[in-house]
Amino acid sequence: MAESTTGPAWTGNYLQDYGSRRGLMAWLTTTDHKRIGLMYMVAMFSFFTVAVLLGLLIRLELMNPGMQFVTPRVYNSLFTLHGVIMIFLFIVPGIPAVMGNFMLPLQLGAADVSFPKLNLASWYVYMVGAVMALFSLFVGGGVPDTGWTFYAPYALRSGTNVSLAVLAAFVLGFSSIMTGMNFITTIHRLRAEGMTFFRMPLFCWGLYATSWIQVIATPVVGITLLLVVMERSLGIGFFDPARGGDPILYQHLFWIYSHPVVYVMILPAMGVVSEILPTFAGRTVFGYKAIALSSMAIAVVGYVVWAHHMFTTGISDTARWVFSLLTFLVAIPTGIKVFNWMATLYKGSIRIDVPLLYALGFVFLFSIGGLTGLVNGALATDIHVHDTAFIVGHFHYTMFGGAGIGFFAALHYWWPKVFGRMYNRKLALWAWGLIMVGFNTLYFPMLVLGIMGMPRRYADYLPQFHTPHLISTIGSWILVAGIALMFTTLIRAIRHGEKAPANPWGGTTLEWQTTSPPPQLNFATAPVVTTGPYDHTALRQAAAKEGR
């Protein structure tokens, strides 16, 4: 897609220290977007591991009817903690903070983001928030037991350490706003010469839409969470029915942020898939503009659907059908993406490899997540499945099957670029298989359980729900085994993998035109862009010349 000459040989890459600082200090004071991305990655996957283990404990408790090894109260803390860590520490910052930070400047042909210092600051703010969240476990009244949504009035009354956990979420929101502002400015200001908006890779489009949501939605939840703290410490009564306040108003304000934020989780993952498919189909993406604009459409429509979390709260019928209709509208841009992805594969010269399999896994799991979402979006069926295990199954299919698997896809696609090493593809394939089988064994029974009437967030259940729960728990073991194998394979590659070439998959976007791992300033020569992002002509000509 671009003409760039190979510059003078670069002696080092970004993983090697430069300047006066060495070792850990060089990392902690870096403003290099690539290093900051990796710092986010290390922190994030540590928290992810903790939350996975908590999820495993939840499943163990639910393996059989009756109480196994925790009290109902501890169970409440378990799912709250699992949710808070997964949402606020892993999946919201997730792909943007790790892969976005690393890849956005590379894909745009820039040397860094617009505000490198702010970028580093965002990491520190993230760490402060994370430490506060972990601290809330050990001080005061103990682990919060409100669920990750902190619903009033219970969040106002709970004797557990809700205030600190809520403040932590507030601080993490700051970090997310900083990243969003940084990315929007970077995309507007630092695209390579010749790269118009409609020549940007689709991952950048995904990040662009995501960043706008982060900037627009996060402050609202920020102030709401602060008010919960005020409510607990000063009794201001905004959400307290005893003092004239309205707990439903809390839900509105909470979901005005927290619904758009589910698109913060999913849009970057969709961007990743839109990168991987054209690369492994060896052709340009089908419907580039439609995919790019549908990201923006999802961001816009996603902003006005929040009350579909509240169909059973007694809001007016008019509000309910309007929000139901708007919710169904989100399915349109999402459908556009899925069909375009399939059309991209059609008549492409497909090479099956690990990143492609993860991308296809994403499409499969996310489709189940999306279609079960329509069940919740329809008023009549939502009354039946509201607050059941069906919801839990649904959002795990979208959040984990979508955003999580998308993240794994991104790791496998860009790992050779990030570390300059190839991973063992046979093991990675096994891990993928285990994850896919484990995932469906774990979460599909939840959909069935929900329709049978199993409520969510219950530590105990009636004997008739036993079999699906048992299957689900067995699935959790397979899934965790798969995730463990995946991480082992990837981490092992950093030391023992064979050296990766600059462009191992035949990708056409700019990050593949620099060395693996990239030099400190990303490119030896500033790239100049003359075509769209997925033009395979140049690659094909080069291959023909070599007589391949």
Add this chain to the structure above:
Amino acid sequence: MEAGGKALHAHGGAHAVPHEHRDDEGSKTGMWLFLFTEVLLFGGLFIIYAVYRHKFGHAFHEAAGELNKVMGVTNTFVLLTSSLTMVLSVGALQRRRAAESLRWLWVTFGLACCFLVIKFFEWSAKHHHGIWPGGEHLHAMPPGEGLFFNLYFMMTGLHGIHVLIGMAVMAWIATRIRSGKVSGDRYGALEYTGLYWHLVDLVWIFLLPLFYLTN
């Protein structure tokens, strides 16, 4: 906020030289995005205000009568004037008159101080009557009036914190102007502080009628 640290320049074409990269427009974009988030932060409180004003219209009307209009209006003038002096400070620096710019900046700082002092007297008078979040009198009020005063303290409180932050930034910028790091060639930092200050002003312009003038 300064955009760019290092960058490659494409314009030469043949060879790229890493060098200090300066992008004023990028910095300004970032600042406007930040201001956008500030509007939305206050926006959450304005929504809550709207909901409860709708629900407890009469009580809000009654409660507003207890606020001191004279102090509220005086403070409005103080803050509006400080916005003017801020503009004068930015304008002076753009015309490379650093000393004059500094003078106007300190006047702005003084007016901000003045605002907070008046605010302090207002709050302490209320505090004296037990009208304070968590205070006895406020706690005993009927729901509508209680919500009014709690909203009053939350919103003017958050605004007050913004005034304090603004003052801290002004003091910091003043030292930067004195050391020449912010100057006629590089006045972005002062300009963005000005933008922030106007936002603080703007929020107050909404707070005044919503709390003091509804009676």
